[in-house]
Amino acid sequence: MSATARSDIARTGWPQIRTVGVDGLLVSFGDRLNEPANRAALAFRAALEGAGWAGVQETATSLVSTYLRFDLTWKSHDAVTADLQALLSTQDWFKAPLPAGRKLWRVPTVYGTDLAPQLDEAASAAGLTAEQAIAEISTARVRVQTIGFSLGMPYLGELPEHWNIPRQTQLTDKVPAGALTVAIRQLVLFSVTTPTGWRHIGQTALRLFRPESDTPFVLRPGDEVLFEPTSPETLSNMSGDPDGGAVSEALI
Amino acid sequence: MTRALILRKAGPGVTVQDTGRPGYLAFGLSRGGAADRLALAEGAALLGQDTGFAALEMAGAGGEFEATDDMRIALTGAVMRAHIDGTAIQWNAIHRLPIGARLTIGAATRGVYGYLHVGGGVQTQPKLGARSAHLAAGIDAPLTPGTHLPIGPDSKAAPVGLRLTPEPRLDGGLIRVVPSLQTNVFAPAERDRFEATTFRRDARGNRMGARILPDGQGFHTETGLTVLSEVIVPGDIQITGDGTPFILLSECQTTGGYPRIGSVLPCDLPRVVQAAPGATFRFQFLLLEDAVAVETAEAQRRARLHTTVEPLIRNPHDIADLLAYQLIDGATAGDDLERA
Numbered sequence: 001m002s003a004t005a006r007s008d009i010a011r012t013g014w015p016q017i018r019t020v021g022v023d024g025l026l027v028s029f030g031d032r033l034n035e036p037a038n039r040a041a042l043a044f045r046a047a048l049e050g051a052g053w054a055g056v057q058e059t060a061t062s063l064v065s066t067y068l069r070f071d072l073t074w075k076s077h078d079a080v081t082a083d084l085q086a087l088l089s090t091q092d093w094f095k096a097p098l099p100a101g102r103k104l105w106r107v108p109t110v111y112g113t114d115l116a117p118q119l120d121e122a123a124s125a126a127g128l129t130a131e132q133a134i135a136e137i138s139t140a141r142v143r144v145q146t147i148g149f150s151l152g153m154p155y156l157g158e159l160p161e162h163w164n165i166p167r168q169t170q171l172t173d174k175v176p177a178g179a180l181t182v183a184i185r186q187l188v189l190f191s192v193t194t195p196t197g198w199r200h201i202g203q204t205a206l207r208l209f210r211p212e213s214d215t216p217f218v219l220r221p222g223d224e225v226l227f228e229p230t231s232p233e234t235l236s237n238m239s240g241d242p243d244g245g246a247v248s249e250a251l252i
Numbered sequence: 253m254t255r256a257l258i259l260r261k262a263g264p265g266v267t268v269q270d271t272g273r274p275g276y277l278a279f280g281l282s283r284g285g286a287a288d289r290l291a292l293a294e295g296a297a298l299l300g301q302d303t304g305f306a307a308l309e310m311a312g313a314g315g316e317f318e319a320t321d322d323m324r325i326a327l328t329g330a331v332m333r334a335h336i337d338g339t340a341i342q343w344n345a346i347h348r349l350p351i352g353a354r355l356t357i358g359a360a361t362r363g364v365y366g367y368l369h370v371g372g373g374v375q376t377q378p379k380l381g382a383r384s385a386h387l388a389a390g391i392d393a394p395l396t397p398g399t400h401l402p403i404g405p406d407s408k409a410a411p412v413g414l415r416l417t418p419e420p421r422l423d424g425g426l427i428r429v430v431p432s433l434q435t436n437v438f439a440p441a442e443r444d445r446f447e448a449t450t451f452r453r454d455a456r457g458n459r460m461g462a463r464i465l466p467d468g469q470g471f472h473t474e475t476g477l478t479v480l481s482e483v484i485v486p487g488d489i490q491i492t493g494d495g496t497p498f499i500l501l502s503e504c505q506t507t508g509g510y511p512r513i514g515s516v517l518p519c520d521l522p523r524v525v526q527a528a529p530g531a532t533f534r535f536q537f538l539l540l541e542d543a544v545a546v547e548t549a550e551a552q553r554r555a556r557l558h559t560t561v562e563p564l565i566r567n568p569h570d571i572a573d574l575l576a577y578q579l580i581d582g583a584t585a586g587d588d589l590e591r592a
Contacts (some may be wrong), residue, residue: 148507
C-alpha cells in the first residue's frame with residue numbers, strides 16, 4: 001500500500017468493505033458524496049473489471065462505492081475481502097483520474113409550470129424564489145456521479161449547500177420520464193415513469209434508455225450536463241426527438 | 253415448421269420470464285427475471301430441460317392457450333385452475349398439450365405468480381441477452397391475445413404424466429434475512445422490534461417490490477431520511493418515510509437512498525412474492541455465515557430437483573368430467589351393435 005493511501009485510511013477510515021445481501025460486497029470510499037470518493041469508486045470498478053476474477057458475476061458503482069456480486073461457491077466472504085484489500089493497496093484510489101471519453105450535454109428543460117409542479121416548493125425549501133432557483137439550477141454544470149435507481153438514470157451534482165433539502169416523506173405517485181428532480185444537493189433525471197420522493201422541478205424530453213438502439217444508454221458516469229431553460233411549446237416540438245433537443249460535445 | 257403457442261385470452265400480467273439479464277447494473281438496469289425463481293427451476297426439472305429456458309409468468313391469472321404442434325407443458329408456482337379441453341389438470345405436473353387443444357388457466361387459488369413452461373422453452377427474440385420482460389424498465393410488456401410465442405424443439409419421446417412436490421411457499425410465514433450495510437442505522441431496539449413484529453402483505457406490490465404492513469407502528473432510523481443513495485439488491489427491505497417496509501424484488505431499482513433494515517435471503521424471496529394480500533410474515537435475522545450455508549444448501553437442492561420428479565397419479569376429484577374417461581379398457585356403452 002502506498003504511503004498516501006495508508007494516510008488516507010488513517011485519516012478518514014476509508015475505504016471500507018461491507019456486505020450487501022448474501023452474495024455482494026461493497027467497497028466504499030466515503031459516507032458522503034465527495035469528488036475524490038466518486039472518482040475512486042469509478043476507478044476501482046474499472047480495475048476490478050480489468051482483474052477478471054473468475055467468481056465475480058457483476059460489478060457496478062454507486063456515488064462513492066464499488067459493488068461486486070460473486071458466486072458463493074467460488075470463495076468465502078473472507079477470501080474475497082482479502083483479494084479486494086490486496087487490490088485496494090495497489091494505488092491511491094482517491095487520486096485516480098476520471099474516466100476517459102467524457103461528454104458535456106446541454107439539455108433543454110422547462111422549469112416549473114404544470115409540467116413540473118414542485119418548483120416553488122423545492123425553491124422555498126432551499127430558501128429561494130422560483131426565479132432564483134431557475135437561475136441557479138440552469139447554470140449549474142453538474143456531473144453524472146452515478147447511474148442508478150432505474151435505467152440510464154443519472155444522479156448529478158453537486159449543488160450548493162442550501163440545496164441540501166430532504167426527500168419527501170410521502171412518495172409522489174408518479175413523475176414522468178424526463179422529469180428533472182432535486183434533493184440532497186443532487187439532481188436526478190428520470191428515465192421512466194415512477195413513484196419518487198424527489199421533488200419535480202423541471203421537465204425534459206431526453207430519452208435516457210433506448211432498448212431498440214445499439215447504444216441503449218445515453219449518459220455515462222463522469223459526463224457533465226447543463227439543464228438550459230426552454231418553453232413548454234419548444235419542448236413539445238422536441239417530443240419526437242429521442243434526444244429532446246439535447247446536444248453533446250467532447251470534454252477535453 | 254415453427255412451433256408456436258398461441259395466446260387466445262390473457263390475464264393482465266402474463267409475461268415471458270427467464271433468469272433475467274445480469275451485467276447492466278452499472279447502467280441502472282436490475283437483473284429482473286422470474287419473480288419466483290424456484291418455480292422456474294421446478295418447471296425445468298419437470299420437463300428435464302435447462303433452468304435458463306424462458307416460461308410464461310402469470311400474475312394472478314392465466315389465460316387461454318392453443319398449441320400449433322403437440323407439446324408438453326408444466327405448471328408451477330401459484331396454484332391456478334387449469335383445464336385442457338375442459339378436463340381439469342394438476343398443478344406442479346407435466347401434461348401433453350395436443351395440437352389444437354385448448355388450455356385454460358384461471359385465477360390463482362393460492363399464491364400470486366403461476367408459471368406455464370413448455371418443452372423446448374419459449375424462444376422469443378432475446379433483448380440485451382435475455383427474454384425476460386422487465387416491466388419497470390419498459391423492456392417488453394404483458395402479452396396480449398393473438399400473440400404467437402415461438403416454442404423450441406422438444407423430444408417426441410420425452411415423458412409426460414410426472415409431478416413434483418413443491419417447496420411450500422404460498423402462504424407467507426418465516427422469512428430469513430441478513431443484516432445489510434444500513435442495518436446499523438436502526439437502533440438495536442428497533443431491529444429487535446422488527447423481528448418480533450408480525451407483518452401483513454399489502455395489496456400494493458408488483459415485480460419491483462412488495463409493501464408489508466406491521467401490526468404495530470412503523471420503523472424509524474436515528475439519522476432520519478437523508479442517507480446517501482447506495483446499491484440495492486433484490487431482497488433488501490427498504491423503510492420508506494412513513495416507516496412502512498417495502499421488500500424490493502426482481503425488477504427493483506439499482507440504487508436508492510431510503511435506509512434498509514436487512515436483506516431477505518434469495519432462497520426465501522419466492523415466499524415473499526407468492527404471499528397474497530393479507531398473508532402474514534415474520535422475519536428472522538441470520539448470521540452471514542449461516543445464510544451462506546442455507547443458500548448453498550438450497551442451490552444444491554435446486555440442482556437435484558429433477559430427482560424428486562415422480563409419476564403423476566390422478567386424483568378422481570381433480571377430474572371434472574370423470575364419465576368422459578374410458579375407465580376400463582374395452583368397456584362400451586352397450587349399444588355398439590345398434591349403432592353399427
